[in-house]
Amino acid sequence: xxxxxxxxxxxxxxxxxxxxxxxxxxxxxxxxxxxxxxxxxxxxxxxxxxxxxxxxxxxxxxxxxxxxxxxxxxxxxxxxxxxxxxxxxxxxxxxxxxxxxxxxxxxxxxxxxxxxxxxxxxxxxxxxxxxxxxxxxxxxxxxxxxxxxxxxxxxxxxxxxxxxxxxxxxxxxxxxxxxxxxxxxxxxxxxxxxxxxxxxxxxxxxxxxxxxxxxxxxxxxxxxxxxxxxxxxxxxxxxxxxxxxxxxxxxxxxxxxxxxxxxxxxxxxxxxxxxxxxxxxxxxxxxxxxxxxxxxxxxxxxxxxxxxxxxxxxxxxxxxxxxxxxxxxxxxxxxxxxxxxxxxxxxxxxxxxxxxxxxxxxxxxxxxxxxxxxxxxxxxxxxxxxxxxxxxxxxxxxxxxxxxxxxxxxxxxxxxxxxxxxxxxxxxxxxxxxxxxxxxxxxxxxxxxxxxxxxxxxxxxxxxxxxx
Numbered sequence: 001x002x003x004x005x006x007x008x009x010x011x012x013x014x015x016x017x018x019x020x021x022x023x024x025x026x027x028x029x030x031x032x033x034x035x036x037x038x039x040x041x042x043x044x045x046x047x048x049x050x051x052x053x054x055x056x057x058x059x060x061x062x063x064x065x066x067x068x069x070x071x072x073x074x075x076x077x078x079x080x081x082x083x084x085x086x087x088x089x090x091x092x093x094x095x096x097x098x099x100x101x102x103x104x105x106x107x108x109x110x111x112x113x114x115x116x117x118x119x120x121x122x123x124x125x126x127x128x129x130x131x132x133x134x135x136x137x138x139x140x141x142x143x144x145x146x147x148x149x150x151x152x153x154x155x156x157x158x159x160x161x162x163x164x165x166x167x168x169x170x171x172x173x174x175x176x177x178x179x180x181x182x183x184x185x186x187x188x189x190x191x192x193x194x195x196x197x198x199x200x201x202x203x204x205x206x207x208x209x210x211x212x213x214x215x216x217x218x219x220x221x222x223x224x225x226x227x228x229x230x231x232x233x234x235x236x237x238x239x240x241x242x243x244x245x246x247x248x249x250x251x252x253x254x255x256x257x258x259x260x261x262x263x264x265x266x267x268x269x270x271x272x273x274x275x276x277x278x279x280x281x282x283x284x285x286x287x288x289x290x291x292x293x294x295x296x297x298x299x300x301x302x303x304x305x306x307x308x309x310x311x312x313x314x315x316x317x318x319x320x321x322x323x324x325x326x327x328x329x330x331x332x333x334x335x336x337x338x339x340x341x342x343x344x345x346x347x348x349x350x351x352x353x354x355x356x357x358x359x360x361x362x363x364x365x366x367x368x369x370x371x372x373x374x375x376x377x378x379x380x381x382x383x384x385x386x387x388x389x390x391x392x393x394x395x396x397x398x399x400x401x402x403x404x405x406x407x408x409x410x411x412x413x414x415x416x417x418x419x420x421x422x423x424x425x426x427x428x429x430x431x432x433x434x435x436x437x438x439x440x441x442x443x444x445x446x447x448x449x450x451x452x453x454x455x456x457x458x459x460x461x462x463x464x465x466x467x468x
Contacts, residue, residue, distance in 0.1 A: 028156035030163045033243050034221045036212070039252040044209035044220045045183040047191070058331035059100040063190075064306060065110025067299030068340035069232075069429040072109040074133055074438045075340045078445025079410055080117065080124060083336075088462040097464070100334070104192045105305035107298030109429070110338065111194045111231035115224050116173055118182055118192025129438075131173055138432035141168045160239025162229045169225040179207070179227075180220040195302060196230040196295040199240050203280035204301040205230075205293070206308060214284035215243060215293070216250035231298040240294040247287040254282075277311045304337055306380045332404045334458060335384075338445075339411035343425040380407070404461065408454045415444060416451060 042048060065076040084098040106114025112132065117124045144150060144164045153159050170176055182192065194207045205211060207227040212219040230241035262278035264271045283290060302308060388405050395402035415421035424444055427437055449455045458464075 028153045028159040030159050030242065031166070031223060031226055033212075033215070033217045035244075035246040036216045036218045036250045036252075039213060039216070039250040041255075044212075044218065045179045045207075046209045059334060060102050060330045060332070061097070061100045061334040061336065062103045062105070062309070063101055063336045063338065064304060064309075065104070065106040065114050065338050066305065066340050067108030067110055067297065067303045067429075068342065069109035069431050070133065070137070070433045070438075071342065071427050071429060071441060072338070072340035073113045073128075074433060074441035075410070075412070075445050076110060076113045076338045077124075077128060077133065078442035079336065079338050079449065081442065082446050082449045084125065086459060086464045088464045097458075097462075101190045104190050105195065105308050106192065106231070107195045107302060107305050108232050108234075109431075110305070110340070111228050111298060112169070112173070114192050115194055115228050118189040119174070119177060119187065119224065121188030121190075123188060128173075133433075133438050134435060135172065136432045137168070137172065138430055140172070141165055141431065144168055158242075162233045162238040162241050165232065165238055166223065166226045166229040166241075169228055170223065174223070174225040174228070177224050178220060179209075179222050179224060182224065183220060193305075193308060194227045194231050195298040195305060195308060196227070196233070196241070197298055197301040198280070199294040199296050200290070201280055201283065202301055203277075204298070204307060204311070205295055207231075211281070213250075213252050214247060214281055216246040216248065216252055217243065230295040233295065234297050235300075238297075240296050243293040243295065245284060245287045245291050245293055247285050254285075273311060303341065304339060304380075306337065309335075310380065330403050331401070332406065332458070332461070334406045334408065335380075336408045337380075337410065339409065339413075340441075342412065342427055342429065406454045406458045408449070408452050408458070410445060410448045410452070412444065412448075414448055414451070417447075420444065 086097045209219045261274035391402045
């Protein structure tokens with residue numbers, strides 16, 4: 001029989017153990033971003049300093065990976081496979097469309113593939129499939145979270161579930177690589193921009209040195225896995241990733257182009273976007289008001305990564321964008337948007353029961369993302385029309401040929417086979433999918449690109465030879 005005294009002793013022991021765990025946990029600290037000792041405009045992983053040389057083919061190709069967990073990673077991987085299958089002849093040499101990718105954006109689940117591709121380039125085949133898509137990553141992260149050995153760490157106010165996600169990403173994919181590895185000339189892949197969401201403002205936060213300059217922080221020493229964890233930090237499931245703000249300690253000077261954008265008094269969408277984006281970045285210059293920046297899932301602010309391009313145009317102006325990306329040298333500008341947004345059947349209105357945890361997460365994340373995505377796609381279409389007209393006018397003035405613009409939208413919603421479309425739109429957002437589903441998504445990428453009028457126009461214009 002358990003006596004009153006023994007119950008009191010057990011209770012006291014448990015309280016003592018909890019206190020010990022809490023005390024130990026309070027000593028645990030997440031990885032803190034390092035300060036920047038001296039501001040240099042061309043330091044580190046910047047758009048200006050990274051070689052964006054397009055090669056002899058005169059093609060500037062941008063690939064954008066949306067959010068969507070493993071679903072996005074599988075669909076995006078299939079797109080890269082299709083780009084690798086298609087070859088064309090330029091100046092007597094055979095080239096793949098895959099080799100023409102200059103710039104990659106990634107958010108949430110798409111950031112996992114984007115970062116790995118940027119780091120490894122050609123070696124993305126088949127290693128990403130083996131190391132992530134065919135691995136039950138979700139089970140591994142859940143096991144890590146519920147492990148007793150990690151419970152004491154999670155009691156710390158400065159350590160959360162996203163820090164465990166960072167560790168798992170490092171172990172499985174990124175091998176302790178930092179952005180210095182992406183900035184290195186030994187980098188195998190294209191320039192890659194990973195985006196998260198500023199928890200306080202809802203603004204997009206890009207992991208490039210141009211953003212870190214506002215914090216007087218050195219992105220070169222920042223782990224790639226931590227950036228991906230921030231971009232993938234789904235609210236409630238994962239904790240925010242925190243950055244320390246050292247603004248005012250590195251003699252940072254706001255670029256003139258950004259000051260001009262903030263002071264742009266013109267009417268219209270472009271001017272309004274430039275003012276808003278400048279205001280968002282300027283908020284980081286006040287370390288007293290904002291000593292810490294907390295980041296969440298990048299899909300909350302830009303699920304297609306398209307707004308990064310639109311904001312860049314608005315902030316620095318078309319002339320500077322053309323110069324940075326050498327667009328005046330281009331014969332073809334190719335935008336490939338990998339949209340893995342799903343649309344699962346919603347049955348909560350069929351029941352009087354209180355919606356569950358999963359239903360609530362969908363309501364606060366997926367639904368706003370879906371509505372925001374539609375607006376973003378319309379803005380992108382308007383920008384493309386504006387770029388085409390501007391290119392035509394410049395060509396007339398310079399007596400040259402206007403560059404061709406191709407907008408290739410690889411969206412699961414565009415599947416023509418109704419049965420396959422409904423099946424893939426109901427694939428859940430998670431960090432693991434059955435191998436059969438992964439194969440179906442990779443195959444869907446091929447189908448969608450073959451059915452894309454814009455992709456077929458590109459193939460025709462390049463006289464592409466399709467291979468296996």
